[in-house]
Amino acid sequence: MLRARRASDDTDLALAHAFAGGDETALREAYDRFGGLVHAFCVRSLPSRADAEEATAQVFVNAWRGRSGFDPARGSLGGWLLGIARRVVADICTAAARERALREALEQVRPVEEESTSPDQLVDRLLVADAMARLRPEQRQAVGLAFYDGLTHAQVASAMGLPLGTAKTHIRRGLAVLRRRLEVDGAAPE
Amino acid sequence: MPHPSEDDLALLALGEPSDDVGAHVGSCPSCARELRALRSTVDTARRADLTDLPLPPAAVWQRIADELGLEEPARARTATPARPGRPTPWRRPLLVGGAALLAAAASVVTVLAVRGPTAPPEVPLSALGGSDATGRVVLDARSVVVETDGLPEADGFYEVWLLDLGEGRMVALGALDDTGHGRLTVPAGVRLDDYPEVDVSLEPDDGDPAHSGDSVLRGPLPG
Numbered sequence: 001m002l003r004a005r006r007a008s009d010d011t012d013l014a015l016a017h018a019f020a021g022g023d024e025t026a027l028r029e030a031y032d033r034f035g036g037l038v039h040a041f042c043v044r045s046l047p048s049r050a051d052a053e054e055a056t057a058q059v060f061v062n063a064w065r066g067r068s069g070f071d072p073a074r075g076s077l078g079g080w081l082l083g084i085a086r087r088v089v090a091d092i093c094t095a096a097a098r099e100r101a102l103r104e105a106l107e108q109v110r111p112v113e114e115e116s117t118s119p120d121q122l123v124d125r126l127l128v129a130d131a132m133a134r135l136r137p138e139q140r141q142a143v144g145l146a147f148y149d150g151l152t153h154a155q156v157a158s159a160m161g162l163p164l165g166t167a168k169t170h171i172r173r174g175l176a177v178l179r180r181r182l183e184v185d186g187a188a189p190e
Numbered sequence: 191m192p193h194p195s196e197d198d199l200a201l202l203a204l205g206e207p208s209d210d211v212g213a214h215v216g217s218c219p220s221c222a223r224e225l226r227a228l229r230s231t232v233d234t235a236r237r238a239d240l241t242d243l244p245l246p247p248a249a250v251w252q253r254i255a256d257e258l259g260l261e262e263p264a265r266a267r268t269a270t271p272a273r274p275g276r277p278t279p280w281r282r283p284l285l286v287g288g289a290a291l292l293a294a295a296a297s298v299v300t301v302l303a304v305r306g307p308t309a310p311p312e313v314p315l316s317a318l319g320g321s322d323a324t325g326r327v328v329l330d331a332r333s334v335v336v337e338t339d340g341l342p343e344a345d346g347f348y349e350v351w352l353l354d355l356g357e358g359r360m361v362a363l364g365a366l367d368d369t370g371h372g373r374l375t376v377p378a379g380v381r382l383d384d385y386p387e388v389d390v391s392l393e394p395d396d397g398d399p400a401h402s403g404d405s406v407l408r409g410p411l412p413g
Contacts, residue, residue: 037243054253
């Protein structure tokens with residue numbers, strides 16, 4: 001099947017190579033490009049904002065120091081950063097759990113309820129959100145109406161003032177971009 | 191029946207029923223596999239929390255730059271705010287499922303209103319840099335009208351810009367007033383078509399006319 005390929009893919013690839021090559025301005029660009037994604041993962045995985053900010057900073061520090069372990073030919077920069085984020089978050093959670101167990105043992109506090117979304121699901125959902133934000137505006141609008149508002153393609157066409165075939169194409173291409181992103185960077189197996 | 195088009199398969203994955211396509215997929219393993227993959231993307235997307243993914247507060251970058259001992263200019267926040275490709279003309283509903291019906295109806299109305307010939311198009315601005323603010327922009331002939339809510343009180347002032355991130359060009363239009371409102375005239379000689387986005391930044395009162403790099407709201411310039 002044909003896969004949608006977009007200019008943003010090429011931009012991301014160029015950034016990945018610059019990052020791997022040790023260009024410090026590429027670190028800043030990587031932060032601008034993926035900082036929101038990484039931070040969203042940390043915020044949703046950790047109970048406190050302060051921990052999440054600490055974790056986000058740690059991800060980029062670790063990534064920069066460990067950039068020799070990143071090979072743009074083997075995976076995307078965004079996916080690699082999210083992998084680091086998962087390890088950083090897991091370390092913080094382990095430390096926090098130990099502390100909590102100690103506190104509970106001392107105070108007999110009830111345990112905090114477990115988060116029901118797995119890290120895999122969270123990563124995938126954030127990737128979709130990131131990919132959605134980077135769709136072309138007309139694709140994003142068509143996909144949004146079809147996905148979230150449950151409109152048929154005929155209703156999407158009418159809402160956007162487009163011919164039926166164009167609305168279909170926007171929906172199909174938008175969906176293909178999201179799918180590709182999940183297949184490239186996603187955590188969940190197919 | 192021959193293989194359905196990719197368009198039709200996508201619609202089926204989204205739940206638009208079609209007897210022809212459904213019957214084919216039932217007897218064609220390769221189309222069934224394709225449909226499963228598309229459905230799984232749709233499922234994930236429908237569960238996604240499609241709020242924006244704003245950058246963390248500036249202190250986080252500071253911490254990274256300090257920890258790694260970065261040199262200028264890598265350390266500086268780029269004057270041209272980064273994250274190209276973030277215009278968000280489609281304000282995404284946050285709810286999914288039954289509870290989204292009202293939101294769905296409202297957003298369709300919004301789309302229709304924006305497309306209507308009479309109402310000047312109003313476009314939402316997305317929060318950046320960890321801000322919780324909201325904003326809207328309307329283009330009224332040569333005036334950019336910006337309404338904001340929830341901009342934090344800060345040292346300095348909020349400035350409105352026209353942006354072309356692709357070319358790294360920007361035009362300062364003027365500052366928002368105390369209530370977070372601004373009606374700003376686009377200077378004659380500036381071609382609106384050249385600037386796809388509107389940006390609101392927090393500017394320190396330091397006499398430097400350049401963009402601080404501290405963007406708090408951004409969105410597409412209504413066409």
